[in-house]
Amino acid sequence: MAGKDKKEKDLRFAKFGTVSFTATTKVNDFIDHLEKGQVTGTKCNKCGMVFFPPRADCYQCLSSDMSWFPVSGTGKLVTYSQLMYAPVGFNEDLPYAIAVLDYGDYKVFGRIGNVPLTEVQIGMELKTEVNKLPNGQLNYVFNRP
Amino acid sequence: MGRVAIIGVGQSAFSRGYPGSIRELCFEAYKEAMTDAKAQNKDIGASVICSSPEYDKQRSPAGVMAEYLGLTPQPTFYAETLCSSSSTGLKLAYSLVKSGLHQSVLVLGFQKMSEISSAESQERMGRGADIQWESPFGTMMPAYYAMYARAYLTHYGVTEEDLALIRVKAATYGPLNEKAGFKKAVDLQTCLSADPVASPLKVYDCCANADGASCFIVANEQVVKDLGIAKPIWVLGVGAASAPVNMAGRDLFTGLKVAQLASQEAYKMAGVSAKQINVAEVHDCFTIAEMMAYENLGFAEPGQGKELIRAKATYKEGHIPVNVDGGLLSKGHPIGATGGSQIRTIVLQLRGEAGPMQVKDPQIGLVHNIGGVGLYGNVSILGR
Numbered sequence: 393m394a395g396k397d398k399k400e401k402d403l404r405f406a407k408f409g410t411v412s413f414t415a416t417t418k419v420n421d422f423i424d425h426l427e428k429g430q431v432t433g434t435k436c437n438k439c440g441m442v443f444f445p446p447r448a449d450c451y452q453c454l455s456s457d458m459s460w461f462p463v464s465g466t467g468k469l470v471t472y473s474q475l476m477y478a479p480v481g482f483n484e485d486l487p488y489a490i491a492v493l494d495y496g497d498y499k500v501f502g503r504i505g506n507v508p509l510t511e512v513q514i515g516m517e518l519k520t521e522v523n524k525l526p527n528g529q530l531n532y533v534f535n536r537p
Numbered sequence: 538m539g540r541v542a543i544i545g546v547g548q549s550a551f552s553r554g555y556p557g558s559i560r561e562l563c564f565e566a567y568k569e570a571m572t573d574a575k576a577q578n579k580d581i582g583a584s585v586i587c588s589s590p591e592y593d594k595q596r597s598p599a600g601v602m603a604e605y606l607g608l609t610p611q612p613t614f615y616a617e618t619l620c621s622s623s624s625t626g627l628k629l630a631y632s633l634v635k636s637g638l639h640q641s642v643l644v645l646g647f648q649k650m651s652e653i654s655s656a657e658s659q660e661r662m663g664r665g666a667d668i669q670w671e672s673p674f675g676t677m678m679p680a681y682y683a684m685y686a687r688a689y690l691t692h693y694g695v696t697e698e699d700l701a702l703i704r705v706k707a708a709t710y711g712p713l714n715e716k717a718g719f720k721k722a723v724d725l726q727t728c729l730s731a732d733p734v735a736s737p738l739k740v741y742d743c744c745a746n747a748d749g750a751s752c753f754i755v756a757n758e759q760v761v762k763d764l765g766i767a768k769p770i771w772v773l774g775v776g777a778a779s780a781p782v783n784m785a786g787r788d789l790f791t792g793l794k795v796a797q798l799a800s801q802e803a804y805k806m807a808g809v810s811a812k813q814i815n816v817a818e819v820h821d822c823f824t825i826a827e828m829m830a831y832e833n834l835g836f837a838e839p840g841q842g843k844e845l846i847r848a849k850a851t852y853k854e855g856h857i858p859v860n861v862d863g864g865l866l867s868k869g870h871p872i873g874a875t876g877g878s879q880i881r882t883i884v885l886q887l888r889g890e891a892g893p894m895q896v897k898d899p900q901i902g903l904v905h906n907i908g909g910v911g912l913y914g915n916v917s918i919l920g921r
Contacts, residue, residue, distance in 0.1 A: 407675020417669065418866045435595050445670040446784055471790050473683035475675065479660035482675035490674055490684065492784050501787040509736075514691045528551075531674060 409531045413479040418448035421460065426530045431520050433498060433530040434458040442497040461499060466537050467493030474509055482524070493518055493534055505533030539758040540865035541634045542769035543919065545574025545735035546881040547752040548659070551718040551869040554651045555748035560605040563647045566750035566874070570643070574754050575764060578607040578852040579703065581754070582639030585614050585629050587622035587646040588873030589893070591661050592653060594706040604866035619665045620822065621821040621908035622646055623751060623876035624915035628775040638881040641678050641756035646878075650746040658746050665909045680741050686825035687737055693840035697737050700824040701728035703743045703844045703868055707821065709852070711867025714892040715880070718747045718869035723890035731801060742824040747869025751877025753884070766890040773809065774918035776802030780911055787879060787911075791840075793826075795914025796833035803903075804835075807918040812836030814857060814918075816886045818879035819921050820907040830905050831859070834916070860894045872874075876906040880917065887921050 433444035438455035472491035547569025627708030630642035708723035778798035821827035831842035883902035
């Protein structure tokens with residue numbers, strides 16, 4: 393019997409995005425937060441450095457003592473692009489737009505949600521929301537507040 | 538501590554579907570560079586092999602290539618910075634020669650992209666970014682550069698037509714380059730009416746995958762003398778920089794910070810300014826990339842790159858000819874081979890041996906070679 397006495401692997405990150413390319417990370421709790429409807433980053437408890445995407449380790453003070461914080465409020469749209477052609481594994485999602493939101497202390501890279509592309513403008517305020525994909529996977533998208 | 542020269546250059550034709558193995562592809566560029574330098578394998582102190590993984594199955598290609606090229610038992614190293622791997626090879630080779638560790642170092646870049654499909658290739662290239670936090674959203678190189686294009690066009694009021702003018706220039710020179718993979722003329726209307734790939738970039742804003750190899754030999758003054766090199770081209774400056782891989786870590790979307798930093802370092806090392814560059818090869822993987830390069834290299838002020846292309850200042854007869862070998866847009870972009878191909882073009886230009894692509898009497902040339910989406914920046918300055 394395989395694995396009975398082995399420690400079970402924490403593969404939660406495999407749930408991130410249409411296709412995830414890694415399953416294990418020290419910030420796997422990010423997935424639990426998504427399940428609960430929250431997008432989160434990390435903040436260094438020692439020096440206060442704020443990270444999105446979340447990190448387990450602070451490159452500024454070398455501490456690995458981190459707290460989670462929710463990505464809340466709105467960010468300004470920095471830029472975006474709509475894809476008409478997708479890499480292997482993402483064809484079903486087409487067309488979709490990737491974008492960057494600026495929250496001031498940090499930026500967030502993700503997809504544009506239900507805002508029609510004709511209404512999308514650089515500089516507009518958008519919020520980051522958890523999104524459940526048709527294949528059961530989780531990601532987050534940018535929507536109107 | 539003497540000067541460091543490039544004494545031989547070579548390149549395979551860039552093509553779709555090379556009918557041979559990666560080692561045979563490499564041999565084509567190697568043979569040309571060795572013949573050019575009139576060198577024998579005993580004249581080479583070490584080799585740096587450059588490519589980007591997962592297009593072919595070979596792991597650790599350095600040893601495989603060194604053996605096939607007859608460069609064993611000399612030491613061989615592998616260099617990888619995605620699309621700028623062979624410019625990184627130049628910086629490493631320069632360091633090895635300048636330090637006195639080796640008298641001569643051969644740099645060979647290659648990529649055989651046709652072993653996988655175009656969609657698979659996009660997936661691989663997308664993974665040349667942040668696979669944990671970005672790839673799961675379905676990223677690919679055209680879309681990343683398209684984000685820069687969207688920000689740039691919006692911020693500076695530049696048009697998609699301005700970008701298309703860059704492709705028209707590239708298509709002007711493709712037919713003059715016997716090694717280019719794409720020699721068809723492309724007019725402005727064709728560019729503008731082409732299918733979108735990732736808005737605002739359309740099909741002709743994007744370079745194409747290719748198979749190819751490039752090679753150059755870096756040596757000290759003693760070797761230049763011993764081999765009787767008639768026209769050594771001196772390495773005057775080698776600048777390089779890196780940036781946060783995740784777009785969320787970037788603070789500039791209207792230019793590439795790595796190109797700004799690498800060029801500043803290279804200019805300082807060479808003791809020259811942007812105004813003294815007579816001919817340049819820039820990394821035009823997408824039209825927007827060339828537009829931003831004009832500004833990041835100091836050929837134009839931020840937002841003014843469009844004036845250079847509108848006035849044809851970057852054509853062969855202009856005051857700063859750029860990519861008059863057709864660039865990546867006309868040559869094709871075999872990742873690991875691209876930097877070496879750009880270096881070859883500038884070496885030929887400075888020697889006065891660029892044939893129909895030759896610009897008038899250049900003294901100083903520049904190579905701008907970017908890895909990933911502005912993840913790695915490399916700027917090299919060469920002189921007669």
